[in-house]
Amino acid sequence: MYKKVSTTLDFAGREKDTLAFWKQARIFEKSVELRRGAPAYTFYDGPPTANGKPHIGHILTRSIKDIIPRYRTMKGYDVLRKAGWDTHGLPVELEVEKELGLDGKEQIEAYGVTPFIQKCKESVWKYKGEWEEMSDRVGFWADMENPYITYEDNYIESEWWALKTIHEKGLLYKGHKIVPYCPRCGTALSSHEVAQGYKDIKETSATVRFRCADEDAYYLAWTTTPWTLPSNVCLCVNAHVEYCRARKDGETFILARDLVESVLGEGAEILDVFPGSDLVGRDYEPLFPCTGAACAKTGKRGHYVIADDYVTTTDGTGIVHNAPAFGEDDARVCKEHDMPFIQLVDTRGNMCGGTPWDGAFVKDADKLILRDLREAGLLFAAPEFEHSYPFCWRCDTPLIYYARQSWFIKMTAIRDRLMEYNRRINWIPETIKEGRMGNFLENVIDWGISRERYWGTPLPVWVCKDCGHVHVIGSRKELCQLAPGTPEDLELHKPFLDPITFPCEKCGGEMRREPVVIDCWFDSGSMPFAQWHYPFENKELFARRYPANFISEAVDQTRGWFYTLLAISTCLFDEPSFQNCLVLGLVQDKDGLKMSKHKGNVVDPWSVLDKQGADAVRWYFYTGSMPWLPSRFSPEAVSEAQRKFMGTFWNTYAFYVLYADIDGFDPTAHALRRENLSPMDKWILSRLNSLVKAVDAYLGDIRITEAGRELQRFIDDLSNWYVRRCRDRYWGKDMTPDKEAAYMTLFTVLKTLSLISAPFIPFMTEEIYQNIVRTVDK
Incomplete structure (x- = not known):
């Protein structure tokens, strides 16, 4: 009647x-x-x-991303679970550079941008099979057959619409600013990208003597970047601070x-x-002849003392050396005082311009x-x-930090709205709201969105080379109308767009595209609308699926994807694009150390999935600790969690099937009287309810660990109290009313348990349900 249950685990x-x-x-x-048309x-x-390649941390994110949609589907909702692929950018x-043996932009351009772009397009799918x-294998149910793909033209066109809209609101501009700059990649980075790459390092600073031009004394200034x-x-001094001459x-x-x-x-x-x-106004001698020569070429006076309130006495000497090409405050005060602008470092991060150290990388210099x-x-x-x-x-x-011309989105102009919408979001844990995310938004700076690279969404900005007029293209149709002869099916990537020009509407001059791509984080932050090719089609579908009820990623996405989702939705729709966000802790090794190849403590996800199984790993992540705390992962910890819950559940199920099969017990022919x-019986049924x-209630509030631990406690009661x-x-020969009640009670408990545990351990609960329910109720 029932399929025999294996006693092995x-x-x-x-x-x-x-x-x-x-x-x-x-x-x-x-x-x-089944849920089509439901709420x-x-x-x-x-x-x-x-x-x-996917790693063990992705098992955690896939597990968390699966449980809430499963639960909501079982509650009768029409749950959107559309998978997506992030396909542009430096990664x-x-x-591809590594694969082709190239190093830097010069070699990429020598190789050819068109073949390089083609290689990038192929490379993004390198591990697609492993991801799928x-x-x-982990039981992540999502529509992987129809994913959104950020390099597809429809997706890019939606981003063009977004950028045009942002420009029309006066939030897109080009500026010459000090930006975080990667000399190896040859491009500026955004503040949220910078936030992902800090390391604690030891360096040598310098307290330098600047010789006074009008007396036998030295100004002392301290810097952490001698290369500047x-x-x-x-x-620069502070006009309101007390200074002195001191002899030593x-x-x-x-x-x-x-x-x-x-x-x-x-x-x-x-x-x-x-x-x-x-x-203020007193002269000093340049430290190096090359500095004096570079200054003289500008025709402006330099090398004298100025004052600004940004100078403090918390550290250093109270005197700050200013190099306007390499610091935000430096650039501001030097511009205010019409100082010379010199930049003796090239775009590769090497000293240049006639210094004695030309060609040396700044950190080596x-x-x-x-x-x-x-x-x-x-x-x-x-x-x-x-x-x-x-x-x-x-x-x-x-x-x-390097002076570059870049395109920016004026996030500072919408800072107050960003903070307001952040407070509307249900952050789990709550501390993220005013802590990690709130602090970031409070100090938000304009988003440097352009990248001087090749593989990315092209910035749809055309500029007149004669009068400087700016036109932002918002669709393929608009581009074809302005530049007749442009193929409607033209691929929206470099270098195919770069040759396209059209007459300036202001002066008749030639409009050319700014030859840059955009931050790939703008791609992922645009997915709420770009996945539907909105606003060009699917307007009703977008309206039905916006904002999201639930998102979840690791804590490092707070200033990454979470921020860009909020930033873009605030610019475009004046509201947050998600309502509930579960922020996950990182997966560490059993000793609480970060996993890394050189430490040899990286866990291959397949070694665990193939041995203990997906349910066991899922259960460990759900119940081992609160999701936002770091997980101390080890196969032994997974096995222990599996034994305590799944093993006990399985043995209880095996007990029922063994005796129900002997007695030919069919629950559909009996009632719970x-x-x-x-x-x-009454006690365990009360506990069950x-x-x-x-x-x-817990899953409704996205409190996964609390829900899992309730299940764990119940299984203990079921096995150690009720069954024991x-x-x-169950041993008697005849089907007495008491025996019938015992069978029906245990059947009811196991059937209900298989349902409420399904979002947690879908594989095992499927097998139990198929065997004790479907075998007798087709």
Whole structure:
């Protein structure tokens, strides 16, 4: 009557049979079709990049992303589960560079942009099969047959519409700013990209002597970036701070009075005290001949003291060296004082412009510059210090702050709305709202959106080379109307768009496209509308599926995908694009250390899926700790979680099937009669009803761990109390009312358990349900 239940705990082997059943019977597709027309519940899938292999952290995200949509489907909702692929950007380009043996933009252009783009398009699918197999194996149900793909022309066209709309609102502009810049990749990065790549490093700073031009004394200035010193154009003090001349070892130094002891040490004699304003306008000598020569070429006066309130006495000397090409405050104050602009570093991050260190990478030049300053008697001190420094999030090169012309979205103009909409979102945990995300938004800066790269969504901005008029293209149709002869099916990528020109509507000059692509984070942040090719089609579908009810990714996406979703939706729709966000902790090794190849502590996801199975890994992630806390992952921890819950559940199910099969017990031929229930039956059924209510409430509030732990406690009660104390009721020969009640109670409990546990452990619950329910109720 029933299929015999194996007493082994080989869940992984049995899961493969369940997978085959799901596919052969199209169970996922049927679950979608069954709910068509029901109330909508929308889940947005943050798109992974398929040119990198999935790791154990992706098992966590896939598990979390699956449980809530499963639960909502079982509650009767029409749940959107559209998969997506993030296909543009530096991650892809770097992989292709490596594959082709290229290094940097010059070699890419020598190879050819067109073949390079084609290679990028092929590379994005390198591990697609592994991603699909992993998703399938872990029980992640999503529409992988019709995913959104960020490099497709329809997707790009929707982004063009978005950028045109943002421009029409006065939020898109071109500026010459100090930007975080990767010299290896040759492009600027956005603030949210920079936030992903900080490392704690030790470096050598410099306290430098700048010789006064009008007295025998030195200004002392401290810098953490010695490589910027050759581009120095002025020194900056605070007009309202007290400065002094102090003598030490026969030399006179000028610095902030409060910092004399910390800089000069004990025994320094203060000669006189005066406000910083007394120093303004006084000249000093350039540190290097190349600096003076570069300054002279500009025709502007440099190398004198200015004042600004950004200078403090919290560290350093109270005097700041300014190089306007390499610092935001430097650029601002130097512009206000019409200082010379010199930039003795090229776009590869190498010293240039006639310095003695031309060709040296800036970080390598530090020690050469310090050596030469020491030999010239201009280095007062070179203390080592430890600080957090930004590295390129993809190629791991130290970033530099560098003056570049870039396109920006004016996020500072909508800061208050960003903060308001952030507070509307249900962040789990709640601390993200005012903490990690709130702090980021409070200090939000304009989004540097352009990238001087090749493989990405082209910025749809055409500029007149004569009068500077800007026109942002919002669709293929608009481009074809302005530039007749443009093929309607033209691929919307570099280099195909670059030759297209059209007459300027203002002066008749030639309009040319800005030859840049956009931040690939704009791609992923546009998925709520671009996945539907909105607004060109699917307007009703978009309206039904916006905003999302639920999203979830790891904590590193707070200033990545979560931010760009919120930023773009605020610009376009004046509301947040998601309502509930579960922020996940990172997966660590069993000792709480970050997994990395060089430590040898990386866990191959397949080693666990093939041995313990998907249900076991899912259950561990759901119940081991709160989802936002780091997971200390180990196969042993998975096995322990599996044994305590799944093993006990399985053994209870096996017990029922063993005796029900012997007795030929068919629950459809019997009823659960209240008058025949023993106190133990009533107790476990009461516990069951309370469990259903609790799990439903917890999952409704996206409190996954609490729901899982309720299930764990119930299974303990079921096995250790109910079954253990009732087993002799199943041993009798005759089908007495008491035996019938025992069978019906246990059947009811197991059937209900298989349903409420299905979002957690879909493989095992499928097998249990098929065997105890479907065998007797076709």
